[in-house]
Amino acid sequence: MRLLPDGFFSLGIPALRQCAASDSEWVSIDEIGYLESGCPAYCEAVRELMERKRLIAVVRKQDTPFLRELCSREDVFLVDMDAPFGNLGCVIMASGMGKRFGGNKLLADFHGVPLIGRMLDATEGIFAHRVVVTRHEDVAALARERGIDVILHQYPYRSDTVRLGLETMAGEVDGCAFCPGDQPLLRWETAAALALCAVHDKQAIWRTACGETPGSPVLFPKWTFPELLRLPEGKGGSFVVKKYPGAVKNLPVRDGYELMDVDSPEDFIKLLEWDAAIAQRDWF
Numbered sequence: 001m002r003l004l005p006d007g008f009f010s011l012g013i014p015a016l017r018q019c020a021a022s023d024s025e026w027v028s029i030d031e032i033g034y035l036e037s038g039c040p041a042y043c044e045a046v047r048e049l050m051e052r053k054r055l056i057a058v059v060r061k062q063d064t065p066f067l068r069e070l071c072s073r074e075d076v077f078l079v080d081m082d083a084p085f086g087n088l089g090c091v092i093m094a095s096g097m098g099k100r101f102g103g104n105k106l107l108a109d110f111h112g113v114p115l116i117g118r119m120l121d122a123t124e125g126i127f128a129h130r131v132v133v134t135r136h137e138d139v140a141a142l143a144r145e146r147g148i149d150v151i152l153h154q155y156p157y158r159s160d161t162v163r164l165g166l167e168t169m170a171g172e173v174d175g176c177a178f179c180p181g182d183q184p185l186l187r188w189e190t191a192a193a194l195a196l197c198a199v200h201d202k203q204a205i206w207r208t209a210c211g212e213t214p215g216s217p218v219l220f221p222k223w224t225f226p227e228l229l230r231l232p233e234g235k236g237g238s239f240v241v242k243k244y245p246g247a248v249k250n251l252p253v254r255d256g257y258e259l260m261d262v263d264s265p266e267d268f269i270k271l272l273e274w275d276a277a278i279a280q281r282d283w284f
Contacts, residue, residue: 001035008039016045020052027053033060037067050075077200085192086199088219089173090127091165092119092143094134094181095153100264106139108268110184111275115262118184120146122191129173132181133165139181159231170225174202177219178237182262184271185278186217190258194219194251201249205241208259209250214241215259 019027027049036042043066049055050073059067071078094106094116106116113121116139123130132143133151140150151164166176175198177191190208197206198219207218218237220228227240241248253259257274260267
């Protein structure tokens with residue numbers, strides 16, 4: 001390929017400047033690569049555009065000074081399309097006794113799907129390693145049917161669930177999400193966004209939140225693993241979150257129901273009704 005300066009000066013650069021002067025908040029560029037890097041005036045027009053607009057751009061994996069500059073900017077959120085979610089783990093916490101619910105809520109029928117099945121769907125295809133940690137044989141069987149690793153145990157505390165799940169992958173992954181098994185309205189897009197954020201900023205503890213109210217899932221970076229593996233008896237991941245508040249970043253969700261879990265029959269009915277209302281709204 002050969003750089004044709006006339007094309008950049010007659011079309012490319014004027015197009016970028018027109019976009020910069022437009023009323024739109026966002027601008028997209030379908031590709032920036034080797035040829036674009038070879039035209040200093042075009043590179044400068046891209047820089048000027050980024051100062052004035054929010055830019056979505058496809059950047060080729062080529063080693064040029066300008067492309068390295070773009071990808072290393074502090075204001076750039078970079079997604080590697082060959083491996084968008086990186087190398088992350090996911091522990092699905094399914095060890096609750098369901099005392100307030102009156103039984104094993106995780107297999108309760110939620111619009112034709114076992115309650116825990118909604119969390120399995122929401123985390124599908126995102127994480128390099130998933131494991132369900134449970135004390136219930138029937139939940140374990142359901143997870144195995146879907147090809148998900150299982151730890152079956154009878155330990156009493158939340159700290160045990162965290163430790164058992166993380167021990168299976170602590171040496172293999174760069175971060176780990178902890179997802180409640182009884183949170184049926186979590187969207188796949190939210191779990192994916194959480195993973196994308198963790199890949200972009202590998203030092204932050206990422207948690208979902210609705211407004212100022214924090215929730216779950218929470219995704220912990222690798223440097224927190226030693227502390228998660230030795231949590232005080234009965235404590236969960238929130239112990240580490242509270243210990244390092246400066247490392248915590250929130251991922252906002254669009255409504256609070258997405259982060260609600262099921263503790264009681266009343267919770268279950270409320271979430272069933274909300275899920276049905278969402279389905280009806282989306283249908284129309």
